[in-house]
Amino acid sequence: MKVIVTGGGTGGHIYPALALINEIKKQNPESECLYIGTKNGLESRIVPNAGIPFETIEISGFKRKLSPQNIKTVWRFLRGTRTAKKKIRSFQADVVVGTGGYVAGPVVYAASKLGVPTIIHEQNSIPGLTNKFLSRYADKVAVSFSEAAAYFPKKEKVRVTGNPRASEVASTKPNNPFLALGLSTVKKTVVIVGGSRGARPINEAFLEALPAVRDKKWQFLYITGSVHYDKVIEEVEKAGNPNNVVIQPFIDNMPAVLYHADLIVTRAGATTLAEITALGLPAVLIPSPYVTNNHQEKNARMLSENGAAILRKETDLNGNLLLQDIDHILQDQKVWGAMHEASLQLAYPHAAENVVRLVKGLMKPKKRRE
Structure with missing residues (x-):
């Protein structure tokens, strides 16, 4: 199983992604995972330190108000999508999972256009802009709070899984520091x-x-x-x-x-x-x-x-x-x-397992579009 995980900007997007990768490796040690982020985001330090293969694309976020900066963002999105397609093809990904943040946008979008199964995970009770946009293209939408489901139009795609970080914390009994x-x-x-x-x-x-x-x-x-x-x-x-x-x-x-x-x-x-x-x-x-x-x-x-x-x-x-x-x-x-x-x-102690189940459920032969 080859899985690309993408998300970044804040620890709130990164740590659930790492927890998911850890659960994938726990269940399937032979699995290969690649993390795609940005070179300036927190993920550029946290992910390599976790020993996970890491590659980058360039992307920035949209301004909510009209701004000339958004023109540059659109251009970066298109360029990032092209770069992401190359990385997805090269890695031969079976599934792509986005956990939010601007970088997830072009990567998950690129995967959907290539016919690679996709999942997005939303941590908050109110989804961010990136995940709202990607929900139109993703095969499955995993949410941490049941209240978040109402913000995604295609309810049949949505699954309440909890946050994968919960599984990691719940399963660990660390020494007292x-x-x-x-x-x-x-x-x-x-x-x-x-x-x-x-x-x-x-x-x-x-x-x-x-x-x-x-x-x-x-x-x-x-x-x-x-x-x-x-x-x-x-x-x-x-x-x-x-x-x-x-x-x-x-x-x-x-x-x-x-x-x-x-x-x-x-x-x-x-x-x-x-x-x-x-x-x-x-x-x-x-x-x-x-x-x-x-x-x-x-x-x-x-x-x-x-x-x-x-x-x-x-x-x-x-x-x-x-x-x-x-x-x-x-x-x-x-x-x-x-x-x-x-x-x-209120906890979802098996959240990571829930998301991995979605990943495995999407691993079916699917013709890819160029």
Whole structure:
């Protein structure tokens, strides 16, 4: 089985793709996988580091408003499609899977024009532009949230599979990394993180709460993001470096941290939510308001309305409210337990297997068009 996987721009598109490739290799060790991304996207670092063959095409995204830049984007799309066709022919792909991001556009489109079976995977509750466009050409549309199905016109194509990243997290029982990070392995642990680059409002709320944090029974792993790290360290030093707070700019092995944590305060990206529901980890979610169609808030409402998380809008967030939410969840084991169970109920622990099943289902002889 030869599979091309494409997607990029953010970890939310990349990590599900890697989880899918890992599941394909697990089920069929003789399978060959090729990842097509862009040379400037996060995938150009993450995918080769994972030991997966990686090739690139050049593409950029459409501006939602009228812009001369869109003319260049159309030209790049057409050129990218031609390049993708060459790579698909050369690799002799049996199936092409797109996980979103601009790069998936020309690759999946090229595969459909060659008659190669295609699948797209949508992580969010509201699909992105690329996947909406590709849904017209893809043979199957896999979605993480059942609510996303309504945005795709041909319902017979759609399958609710969950996010493949959930399978990877749910099937792993990593060693506790807390001692190496300077944390206790017996205290309840709150992880606060705003993504790889951090989130200023979350940082500000936690810094505001620092004077009260030192008196809490819980410990805090505070992942600031590389952009904000130096400033946060400066502010924490002014507050006297509470001994129950450990600060890191970035953590490579987040699944291990999440597995051993008791609570997370974070944004509401789809892949993050797949990870925490796979583990049943209670959460305080502060959705980013700066994303397309406000999809993070809609993602977060899926958890909050089912009792798995507390949703706080950025505009309402402050240090006092943040600590109130944390205390509410950790002080009462019944509250924590109810959120834990509610979170697990929303998980798709076999998501990767579900998508692989779609891949195998499309592997039928099919005449290719030139």
